[in-house]
Amino acid sequence: MDYFVIDGPTPLMGDVRIAGAKNATLPLMAAALLARGETRLANAPDLRDRRFFLDLLRELGVAGELANGELRLDTTVPLTSHTAPYDIVRKMRASIYVLGPLLAAYGAARVSKPGGCAWGPRPVDLHTAGVAALGAEVTEEHGYIISRAPRGLRGGRFRFEPVSVGATCNVMMAAVLARGETLLENCACEPEVVQLGEALVAAGARVEGLGTRTLHIEGVSSLAPLRCTVIPDRIEAGTFLAAVAVAGGRIRLSGCRLDHLQPVLGVLRDLGCTVASEGDQVVAERRGPLQPVRVITEPFPGFPTDMQAQIMAAAALAGGVSRITDTIYPDRFTHAAELQRLGAQIDVHDGTAIVTGVAALQGAPVMATDLRASAALVLAAVAAHGRSEVRRVYHIDRGYERIEQRLAALGAKIQRMSA
Numbered sequence: 001m002d003y004f005v006i007d008g009p010t011p012l013m014g015d016v017r018i019a020g021a022k023n024a025t026l027p028l029m030a031a032a033l034l035a036r037g038e039t040r041l042a043n044a045p046d047l048r049d050r051r052f053f054l055d056l057l058r059e060l061g062v063a064g065e066l067a068n069g070e071l072r073l074d075t076t077v078p079l080t081s082h083t084a085p086y087d088i089v090r091k092m093r094a095s096i097y098v099l100g101p102l103l104a105a106y107g108a109a110r111v112s113k114p115g116g117c118a119w120g121p122r123p124v125d126l127h128t129a130g131v132a133a134l135g136a137e138v139t140e141e142h143g144y145i146i147s148r149a150p151r152g153l154r155g156g157r158f159r160f161e162p163v164s165v166g167a168t169c170n171v172m173m174a175a176v177l178a179r180g181e182t183l184l185e186n187c188a189c190e191p192e193v194v195q196l197g198e199a200l201v202a203a204g205a206r207v208e209g210l211g212t213r214t215l216h217i218e219g220v221s222s223l224a225p226l227r228c229t230v231i232p233d234r235i236e237a238g239t240f241l242a243a244v245a246v247a248g249g250r251i252r253l254s255g256c257r258l259d260h261l262q263p264v265l266g267v268l269r270d271l272g273c274t275v276a277s278e279g280d281q282v283v284a285e286r287r288g289p290l291q292p293v294r295v296i297t298e299p300f301p302g303f304p305t306d307m308q309a310q311i312m313a314a315a316a317l318a319g320g321v322s323r324i325t326d327t328i329y330p331d332r333f334t335h336a337a338e339l340q341r342l343g344a345q346i347d348v349h350d351g352t353a354i355v356t357g358v359a360a361l362q363g364a365p366v367m368a369t370d371l372r373a374s375a376a377l378v379l380a381a382v383a384a385h386g387r388s389e390v391r392r393v394y395h396i397d398r399g400y401e402r403i404e405q406r407l408a409a410l411g412a413k414i415q416r417m418s419a
C-alpha cells in the first residue's frame with residue numbers, strides 16, 4: 001500500500017494545469033448507457049475512480065477504452081448484464097449512477113446498495129424515490145436495489161429534499177427517455193450537473209432550466225451517443241489554491257473555469273492570499289500571515305463541502321480562531337484528528353469545527369481516511385516542520401492525477417513510497 005513521505009516546510013512556486021473534473025466524468029460515463037453507439041468524452045482525467053467506473057461499464061458489457069485522454073464508450077453491442085455488483089460498488093459509491101440510465105434504456109437495473117464512507121452514511125433514498133416517481137418499481141433484496149420499468153418510464157414530478165448532486169444526475173438521466181413531461185424541483189446546479197444536462201441536450205434530450213433549481217424535461221424516444229469535453233475540476237483547482245494558502249508561495253493555475261471557482265476564491269482572499277485571474281488562469285500568492293475565516297458549506301453556488309478539509313488545513317495556521325461548518329455532511333471531519341497529530345488545535349461540535357491557529361505544524365505520521373481529507377493532510381504536511389508520512393494514499397489517487405509529481409514540480413519535497 002503506497003504512502004507519501006513529505007519533508008517541510010516548503011513554499012510552492014510554479015505552474016500547474018488543471019485536469020478534467022472527476023465529478024463530471026462519472027455521470028457522463030453513466031449517460032453513455034442511454035444511447036446506442038460510441039460516446040466520446042475528451043479531457044477525461046486518469047483517476048482511480050474513472051478506472052473503477054470503466055470496470056463497471058465493462059462489467060455491464062460496454063466496450064470502453066481511454067485513448068489520449070479521450071474516453072470512448074461503445075454500447076453498440078447489447079449489454080450482457082444490468083447488475084452493478086457489490087465488489088465494484090463498495091469501492092465507488094458513484095456506481096449508483098447506472099440506476100437511472102439502465103432503467104431508462106433497458107427497463108431493468110440491479111445495483112448494490114453503496115455502503116457508507118469514512119464520515120458516515122451516504123443514503124441513496126432520493127435516487128430510488130426519484131426513479132419511482134417516474135414509474136419504476138423499486139425493491140431491496142440482499143443488499144441490492146432491484147428496479148424494473150417493464151413498460152418503460154413515464155414523466156412525473158419529484159422534489160429533492162435535501163439538494164442532491166447525485167440524485168439530480170440520476171433522475172435527470174432517467175427522465176430524458178421517459179414518456180412525457182417531468183418536473184424536477186430543488187435540483188442541484190453544480191457545474192458537473194449542468195455539464196451532464198448540456199451533453200444530454202446536445203445528444204437530443206429536451207431539458208430546460210439547467211443551472212437553476214427547477215428542471216423541465218420532455219422525454220424523447222432515443223439519444224445520439226454523447227460527445228463532449230469534460231470541464232476542469234474545480235475541486236482540484238481549489239485544492240492547489242489552498243496548497244499555496246497553507247504553504248505560502250505563488251502558483252499559477254491554467255485550464256480553470258473561473259465561474260466555477262468564485263466561492264473558493266473568496267475564502268482564499270479572506271485567508272490573506274492575493275488572487276488574480278485572467279482567462280482560464282488563476283494566480284494565487286501568499287506572502288504574509290494567514291487570517292482566520294468563517295466558512296459554511298452549501299450546495300453550489302455556495303462554498304463546496306469538497307473544499308472544507310483543505311481550508312481547515314490553512315485555518316490551522318491562521319493567526320486567530322476560524323469556524324468551519326459543514327451543512328451538507330455534518331460529520332465530515334475525520335481529517336481533524338489527523339491534523340491534530342500535526343499540531344493543529346481543532347474542536348469539532350455539531351457539524352462545526354473551531355480551529356485555533358498555531359504558529360507552526362510539526363511533521364508526523366498520519367493516515368488518510370477519504371479523498372479530500374487526504375488532500376488536506378498532504379497540504380498540511382508540506383507546510384509542517386520536519387518529516388511526515390501520509391498513509392493510505394489510495395484515497396487521494398481517487399480524485400487527483402499524480403498529485404505527488406505535480407506538487408514536487410511546485411517545489412514540495414514529497415515522494416511516493418510502496419510499503
Ligand code: EPZ
Nearest residue numbers: 023094123124125126127162163164165166167306328371
Ligand atoms: C457528490 O456526492 C460528490 N460526488 C461529492 O464529492 C460531494 O461531496 C457531494 O456531491 C456534495 O457536493 C460525486 O459527484 C461523485 P449529494 P453525492 O447527494 O451526490 C443527502 C468528492 O470528494 N442525500 O449531493 O453523493 C446526503 O446525505 C465527493 O469528490 C440524501 O439524503 O452527494 C447529503 O447530506 C465526496 N439522500 C446531501 O444529500 C440521497 O439519496 C448532499 O449529498 C442522496 C443524498
